[in-house]
Amino acid sequence: MSNHALENAAKVLRESRCTIAFTGAGISVESGIPPFRGPGGVWSKYDPAMFEKHYFKRHPDEVWPLLKKIFYDMIGKAEPNPAHYALSELEDHGKLAGIITQNIDGLHQQAGSQQVYEYHGSTRRMQCMDCRLYFDSPTISLDRLPPPCPACGGLLKPDFVFFGEGVSSDVHYEATALAKQADVCLIVGTGGEVMPAGRIPYIVKNRGGTLIEINLYDTGYSYSTSDYYLQGKAGTRLPELVREVLG
Ligand SMILES: [Zn+2]
Incomplete structure (x- = not known):
């Protein structure tokens, strides 16, 4: 066929x-x-609740290390x-x-x-939750987490759709x-x-x-x-x- x-x-x-x-x-x-859904997917290893928008805003210290690991260390190196x-x-x-x-x-x-x-959305951009400015991810150092907004010191969020977000x-x-x-x-x-x-x-x-x-x-x-x-x-x-x- x-x-x-x-x-x-x-x-x-x-x-x-x-x-x-x-x-x-x-x-x-x-x-x-790896796919996010299904057996062996990201959501079988990490709790999706961590990537809910309001949880993230309340617990950025807890969520950012996971964001770095999954979305920047892993995806960022893919070709x-x-x-x-x-x-x-x-x-x-x-x-x-x-x-x-x-x-x-x-x-x-x-x-x-x-x-x-x-x-x-994309991992390639981040948006500040405070001043709303966008930044290209490679310009943001992830040595210190959560990374502070270069403009106002506020909380940066990767610009992809979190759970609880349209x-x-x-x-x-x-x-x-x-x-x-x-x-x-x-x-x-x-x-x-x-x-x-x-x-x-x-x-x-x-x-x-x-x-x-x-x-x-x-x-x-x-x-x-x-x-x-x-x-x-x-x-x-x-x-x-x-x-x-x-x-
Ligand atoms: Zn800002």
Whole structure:
């Protein structure tokens, strides 16, 4: 089945007017970033309650060492893998309008992708809870925790969505507007369990678009919503597909 599906999916991508990619944890697993959900995931080792916004504000001394360990020591050292580069290449050739990602690792940008909508924010920025200014994470020393805001000495929080926090309305609006223009959505490494991000592929589908899914394991999209399901590792299947598209 797979070669036929691969060729057909490639044909759809070649003929597409506007393709978007919707990505999740599965695309970064091969970069050494464990998924958050599921067995062996980050939330099986650390208590998610620590990453609840109000708990963080009350107990920054307790939470910041964990933030450093999980999100800066571990994720910060990860490198993009062939799946990230394949999407970047697709965009370079004018065949990808943008990536809507649920990942906070910044690996799409590191691979060279330009139009990236970070639905759940990013570890690459921090925001001061007091003066509200934003800072690029690499400019903030984590030798002393919690790191003080360079402007006011206040509490810095990584600029990704904590529990008890909504997604930014700006990124939600922009991602939804992009999805409404798309006629193809490439789903990579996600089953879309987290709402509202998980609705993105349905926006494309409900407007008559085509869904191409690449996942290692079956998801809620696989046999109901996806038009083409290429099962396997993102780092293998996505470069195969992109080679087929670009020839
Ligand atoms: Zn500040």
